[in-house]
Amino acid sequence: xxxxxxxxxxxxxxxxxxxxxxxxxxxxxxxxxxxxxxxxxxxxxxxxxxxxxxxxxxxxxxxxxxxxxxxxxxxxxxxxxxxxxxxxxxxxxxxxxxxxxxxxxxxxxxxxxxxxxxxxxxxxxxxxxxxxxxxxxxxxxxxxxxxxxxxxxxxxxxxxxxxxxxxxxxxxxxxxxxxxxxxxxxxxxxxxxxxxxxxxxxxxxxxxxxxxxxxxxxxxxxxxxxxxxxxxxxxxxxxxxxxxxxxxxxxxxxxxxxxxxxxxxxxxxxxxxxxxxxxxxxxxxxxxxxxxxxxxxxxxxx
Amino acid sequence: xxxxxxxxxxxxxxxxxxxxxxxxxxxxxxxxxxxxxxxxxxxxxxxxxxxxxxxxxxxxxxxxxxxxxxxxxxxxxxxxxxxxxxxxxxxxxxxxxxxxxxxxxxxxxxxxxxxxxxxxxxxxxxxxxxxxxxxxxxxxxxxxxxxxxxxxxxxxxxxxxxxxxxxxxxxxxxxxxxxxxxxxxxxxxxxxxxxxxxxxxxxxxxxxxxxxxxxxxxxxxxxxxxxxxxxxxxxxxxxxxxxxxxxxxxxxxxxxxxxxxxxxxxxxxxxxxxxxxxxxxxxxxxxxxxxxxxxxxxxxxxxxxxxxxxxxxxxxxxxxxxxxxxxxxxxxxxxxxxxxxxxxxxxxxxxxxxxxxxxxxxxxxxxxxxxxxxxxxxxxxxxxxxxxxxxxxxxxxxxxxxxxxxxxxxxxxxxxxxxxxxxxxxxxxxxxxxxxxxxxxxxxxxxxxxxxxxxxxxxxxxxxxxxxxxxxxxxxxxxxxxxxxxxxxxxxxxxxxxxxxxxxxxxx
Numbered sequence: 001x002x003x004x005x006x007x008x009x010x011x012x013x014x015x016x017x018x019x020x021x022x023x024x025x026x027x028x029x030x031x032x033x034x035x036x037x038x039x040x041x042x043x044x045x046x047x048x049x050x051x052x053x054x055x056x057x058x059x060x061x062x063x064x065x066x067x068x069x070x071x072x073x074x075x076x077x078x079x080x081x082x083x084x085x086x087x088x089x090x091x092x093x094x095x096x097x098x099x100x101x102x103x104x105x106x107x108x109x110x111x112x113x114x115x116x117x118x119x120x121x122x123x124x125x126x127x128x129x130x131x132x133x134x135x136x137x138x139x140x141x142x143x144x145x146x147x148x149x150x151x152x153x154x155x156x157x158x159x160x161x162x163x164x165x166x167x168x169x170x171x172x173x174x175x176x177x178x179x180x181x182x183x184x185x186x187x188x189x190x191x192x193x194x195x196x197x198x199x200x201x202x203x204x205x206x207x208x209x210x211x212x213x214x215x216x217x218x219x220x221x222x223x224x225x226x227x228x229x230x231x232x233x234x235x236x237x238x239x240x241x242x243x244x245x246x247x248x249x250x251x252x253x254x255x256x257x258x259x260x261x262x263x264x265x266x267x268x269x270x271x272x273x274x275x276x277x278x279x280x281x282x283x284x285x286x287x288x289x290x291x292x293x294x295x296x297x298x299x300x301x302x
Numbered sequence: 303x304x305x306x307x308x309x310x311x312x313x314x315x316x317x318x319x320x321x322x323x324x325x326x327x328x329x330x331x332x333x334x335x336x337x338x339x340x341x342x343x344x345x346x347x348x349x350x351x352x353x354x355x356x357x358x359x360x361x362x363x364x365x366x367x368x369x370x371x372x373x374x375x376x377x378x379x380x381x382x383x384x385x386x387x388x389x390x391x392x393x394x395x396x397x398x399x400x401x402x403x404x405x406x407x408x409x410x411x412x413x414x415x416x417x418x419x420x421x422x423x424x425x426x427x428x429x430x431x432x433x434x435x436x437x438x439x440x441x442x443x444x445x446x447x448x449x450x451x452x453x454x455x456x457x458x459x460x461x462x463x464x465x466x467x468x469x470x471x472x473x474x475x476x477x478x479x480x481x482x483x484x485x486x487x488x489x490x491x492x493x494x495x496x497x498x499x500x501x502x503x504x505x506x507x508x509x510x511x512x513x514x515x516x517x518x519x520x521x522x523x524x525x526x527x528x529x530x531x532x533x534x535x536x537x538x539x540x541x542x543x544x545x546x547x548x549x550x551x552x553x554x555x556x557x558x559x560x561x562x563x564x565x566x567x568x569x570x571x572x573x574x575x576x577x578x579x580x581x582x583x584x585x586x587x588x589x590x591x592x593x594x595x596x597x598x599x600x601x602x603x604x605x606x607x608x609x610x611x612x613x614x615x616x617x618x619x620x621x622x623x624x625x626x627x628x629x630x631x632x633x634x635x636x637x638x639x640x641x642x643x644x645x646x647x648x649x650x651x652x653x654x655x656x657x658x659x660x661x662x663x664x665x666x667x668x669x670x671x672x673x674x675x676x677x678x679x680x681x682x683x684x685x686x687x688x689x690x691x692x693x694x695x696x697x698x699x700x701x702x703x704x705x706x707x708x709x710x711x712x713x714x715x716x717x718x719x720x721x722x723x724x725x726x727x728x729x730x731x732x733x734x735x736x737x738x739x740x741x742x743x744x745x746x747x748x749x750x751x752x753x754x755x756x757x758x759x760x761x762x763x764x765x766x767x768x769x770x771x772x773x774x775x776x777x778x779x780x781x782x783x784x785x786x787x788x789x790x791x792x793x794x795x796x797x798x799x800x801x802x803x804x805x806x807x808x809x810x
Contacts, residue, residue: 011596013625017603055669058677082595083669091674103599107606 003120004028004045008038008052008064009080014103018051025113027120035059035067042068042075048120049076054088054100062088062095076119085297089240093233098299104291111268115298124272124300125280127219132212140205143197146174153209153218162216165285169266172258173220173281177205180255181222181279214287215267221280227273229299236260267291270298307344311335312351339365469561472547475554477502477518489540489561502557509533510542514557517544521554532564539568574767582697585704586640589666593636597629604629636665639696654692656720656728656794657682663699672712679717686720688728688794690775695794698771698779701764702732702790709736709788727777728796731789738785747781 005027009015015031022029030045032038034056042050050068054061065077081088082103092100101115102108118124127135136156138149150170157163182203199205206221239250239260250257263269268284305326310319312333323329330345332338335357338348348366350358463470469486473479482490482497490497493505502514513531529544541564547556604622608614639662660682667673688695706716714735723729739747748769772779777794 011600013600013629014596014603016621016625017600017607020607021603054674060674060677062674082599083592087670088674103595103603105595105598105602107599107603109603109606 002026002028003048004030005116006030006032006038006041006047006050008032008035008050008056008061010034010053010056014053021109021112022116025116027116035061035064038064039067039071042072047072047075049078049116051078051080051101051116054079054081055083062091062097065097066095078115078119085295086240089233089237089297092297093237096230096233098229098233098297098301100297102294102296104294106291108291111296115296118300122302124302125221125274125278127208127210127217127282130268130270130282130284131210131215131217133210135208135210137206137208140174140178140207141199143178143195146171146178149207150174153207156209156211157216158211159288161288162211162285165265165267166216166218166283169262169283170218170220172262173218173283174205174207176258177220177222177279177281181205181224181226184224184226214290215284217282217284219280219282221278223278225273225275225277225279227271227279228275229271229273229301232259232271232299236263263295267295268298269295270300272300272302274302306346309338309341309345309348311338311348312354313349314351335362338362341365341369344369466560468563469559471497471505471559471561473502473514473557473559475521475556477514477557479505480556486561489535507533507535509535510540510559510561513542513544514559517546517557521546537565538563539565571770582700583640585700586666586696589669590636590640592669593665594633597632597636600629601626601633651689651691653687653689654695655684656686656688656695656730657684659692659695660699660718660720660730663696663703666700667703667707670707672707675713676707676710677715679715681717681719683720683722686722686728687796688777689797690777690794694771694775698768698775698792699730699732701768702792705764706732706734706736706788706790710734711736722796723793726795726797727793730792730794732792733787733789735786736788738783738788739781744781744783748779 005022007015007018007022007029008031009018010033012033015033019029019031030041030047032041035052035058038050038052050065052061052064059067061079061081065079068075069077077097077099079088079097079100080103081100085100085102088100092098099115099119101112114129118129123129138152140146140149150167153170154163154166157166178199182199182205183197203223205223207218208221209216209218211217235250235253235256236259238253239248239257241249243249243252250260259269262281262283266283267286268282270282270284272280272282307328307330308322309330309332310322311331312335313319313331319329319331330341330343332341335350335354339362463481463483466483467485469489470481470483471479471486472481479498479500479502487497490505493500495504497505502511505511506514509531510533513529517529526546531542531544533540533542541562543560543562545558545560546554547558549555604626608619608622657680660680664678668676668678703716703718710716716735717731717733719731719733721729721731747765769779772792772794775794777792779790779792781791782789
């Protein structure tokens with residue numbers, strides 16, 4: 001059955017081009033130019049997904065999605081904005097919204113196609129959904145392998161630009177996956193961690209990587225699925241909020257910085273969670289300058 | 303010939319009394335002392351028979367005093383042998399002239415009476431002379447005293463005029479100069495004629511003489527506030543105050559002009575404006591950067607769609623190109639608005655649609671996260687115009703809207719209303735549903751450096767600058783505040799000519 005999408009934006013021109021694109025993708029589309037109209041349309045028809053602009057006159061996107069969730073709990077919800085998503089992390093945390101896509105220039109139709117497909121089908125796992133090239137992968141079982149695997153992935157990157165971008169982010173993400181994700185160590189007891197440790201069978205962390213002509217990507221997957229959207233939003237917000245001394249609140253925390261730093265360095269941080277089963281953190285970096293400055297927020301929980 | 307009036311009491315010698323009359327005296331004759339009380343006309347001398355003396359009591363003495371308006375009266379007694387010493391003493395103590403114990407020998411009494419009169423007249427004369435002399439003396443004294451005071455006052459006035467560092471110049475009712483201090487000569491250094499006596503038209507630069515002209519036209523107006531005007535002559539900025547001068551009868555009799563050199567202050571103001579303007583530019587720049595993303599994304603999306611197509615239908619192409627054209631123009635106008643704003647012209651005045659400026663201003667700020675939970679209600683009249691500098695209007699609204707959003711701490715309703723207040727003024731109201739201000743705070747909000755924001759969040763210059771800009775735009779600004787309902791009102795001239803201060807003259 002064709003999925004139905006309600007598209008809300010006060011820019012008629014944008015609605016026009018998006019409708020054209022989404023229909024070409026094989027979905028059915030209806031449009032509204034403000035929150036009130038959107039709620040009215042939702043009343044009359046069943047939709048699978050609402051995609052709403054954030055900054056609209058009258059009702060803002062967050063408010064609209066909040067009302068829509070209250071009325072239609074199964075409706076999937078995505079926000080879209082031309083502005084910097086960083087400015088909305090606080091709202092995202094307050095409304096527990098994990099999906100904000102960005103209107104970029106150049107316009108990233110591929111990404112929107114992937115995101116729409118992911119959210120509508122629930123097929124969210126696998127680096128192959130995001131990167132075209134051949135996928136390399138390895139399992140992390142021993143803590144001493146961390147450095148070696150990271151090194152191998154970095155070496156694979158085809159330019160210094162990508163190497164530089166991934167170096168810190170990758171080590172943050174693999175350590176997180178290994179110690180928090182797989183071993184479930186407590187962040188505030190880092191000094192008690194056993195650094196020389198081996199994961200049990202079925203706990204291994206999978207690291208996969210690939211690249212195509214416009215981007216490189218790495219996926220780090222644990223098999224526990226302990227991460228929660230709520231926690232991620234909490235940490236991101238905490239690291240973006242300044243305390244009285246002008247330093248970010250997150251600086252004081254023993255953990256939670258890694259995700260924030262990764263989001264700040266790598267073009268895309270995508271987190272897919274199947275609770276109790278797996279957490280997949282995907283890092284994607286585009287060729288230099290291609291989609292600079294616009295970082296969608298993409299956290300999906302099945 | 304009348305010499306004086308004599309009262310005789312109990313004097314029975316008719317020959318004597320007749321001879322007194324022949325001598326030139328008017329006579330009033332009474333028989334006893336009680337009858338004295340009936341005399342109501344003034345007299346000079348009273349002749350009393352000695353035997354009656356004992357009948358003179360206090361009431362009689364008082365009556366003598368009373369009818370004679372307190373002028374001394376001579377009392378002449380015949381045969382005083384029977385007068386007790388105590389009574390004589392009592393009489394001597396009274397202020398009356400007492401002549402007693404004389405025989406009624408005609409010659410003697412005439413002589414004595416005459417002597418009395420001559421003495422009295424001479425005394426009078428002497429007294430008058432002395433008084434006149436004293437008076438003259440004191441007059442001279444007073445005149446010299448007054449002269450001293452006058453000199454002193456003159457000196458004080460001269461000192462005042464000399465010590466005023468502002469230029470001070472006074473014109474009479476016809477516009478001729480009557481007073482001018484040294485600093486004025488500095489201002490009028492190009493004037494070659496004598497300043498005193500010259501007409502203001504011949505002396506003053508045009509901008510200043512216009513001001514005098516204005517005052518001259520309204521010499522009898524009830525409004526007593528001075529005219530104020532800023533003008534620039536060569537490289538110097540002056541602030542000129544013009545007052546009407548009134549005489550004691552409240553009649554206008556001259557014009558007093560104070561000319562202040564405010565070049566230094568003005569250059570500080572320019573710096574202040576510039577820094578505030580830079581802050582505004584900062585806000586606008588990030589707003590513009592954000593605002594450009596929407597049209598750019600649309601343009602890029604259109605082009606990418608076109609690039610991936612295999613065949614092109616003419617209708618589709620036309621639609622795409624129209625959209626690209628529209629969005630590109632939008633980018634251009636967003637960028638232009640910044641250019642317009644930064645262009646440093648003080649007199650970029652013109653007619654502007656207020657609604658357009660308000661909408662533009664909103665786009666600079668409403669992407670900010672402080673606006674996420676603020677709903678903006680626009681109750682505008684689309685066609686209302688205001689006359690002034692567009693970039694200054696943007697600055698006014700940007701400050702007021704930002705303040706409103708800050709006051710609501712990112713939560714509430716921002717209502718913007720416009721209305722035509724009179725045929726000549728457009729009113730803009732910016733209302734927020736924030737907690738409002740106390741009376742104490744409200745009284746201070748337009749003071750420079752006053753802020754209620756946390757340290758580092760505001761310079762406190764915003765509203766002070768807004769106030770100045772509104773004033774210089776010939777408008778006015780005020781504020782009303784209740785919890786949940788705070789409004790800033792700005793009134794801007796909607797017509798250039800009708801604006802009271804079209805020549806940049808204000809009254810304070």
